[in-house]
């Protein structure tokens with residue numbers, strides 16, 4: 552296996568922090584070495600050092616995104632952290648349907664801000680369809696963004712294997728998915744009724760949010776875990792400018808805003824209100 556020296560790892564970590572906010576600790580050396588090695592093997596060989604020289608010289612956007620994919624993880628699942636969905640049902644959908652939050656033509660805007668392969672935004676869309684009566688004609692849109700081209704392509708494809716559907720009840724599977732036969736075997740495709748609520752876009756969370764918001768709910772889950780404190784604080788402050796007053800920000804169950812100077816206060820476990 553080509554060796555990943557401490558000096559080269561530091562160069563990798565520098566790019567990852569500057570471009571994507573990722574904070575790579577030295578504990579990540581074996582993982583990064585493994586991923587780079589198998590990438591180089593697939594590309595027909597070469598050393599990590601040569602690869603890094605290419606990345607540092609004048610890499611194309613495409614190369615950089617490939618590099619990002621080698622360093623990040625896309626683990627996700629449908630209805631991950633069910634308590635977040637229960638909270639939205641209780642605090643957002645029930646009052647909306649009862650009318651306390653309802654106004655004619657009410658717009659509901661949600662953002663899955665590190666949407667990975669799509670389980671999160673499609674779960675949000677399924678929940679909205681389940682809880683909002685069709686005749687109420689809410690204007691619902693769910694923005695799904697990520698930086699990874701690979702993840703975004705899967706999100707647009709919206710076709711999942713049996714294993715990727717862990718977390719989805721048989722009732723939801725029957726209502727919202729169709730079985731399809733693909734060259735890789737039987738898979739499940741999210742129905743158009745759900746897909747048409749979701750707009751998929753590329754967004755690096757380190758870059759300005761142009762034309763975004765105001766959102767009723769933002770899911771920023773299991774991504775800040777890779778950022779250092781200052782990056783998290785700056786990002787959540789910017790989230791404050793796109794979440795409407797009284798809107799919610801959900802973070803991963805292992806993440807917290809505690810100790811950050813941000814315009815959100817706790818509303819429930821790992822959920823904050825602006």
Ligand SMILES: C[S@@+](CC[C@H](N)C(=O)[O-])C[C@H]1O[C@@H](n2cnc3c(N)ncnc32)[C@H](O)[C@@H]1O
Nearest residue numbers: 571625626627665667698699755756772773774
């Ligand atoms: C572990 S997944 C979380 C997916 C989903 N939010 C969930 O909780 O199931 C983390 C995602 O964050 C994305 N990500 C990491 N850094 C990012 C950045 N700077 N901008 C946008 N997305 C980023 C990765 O591509 C990956 O898809």
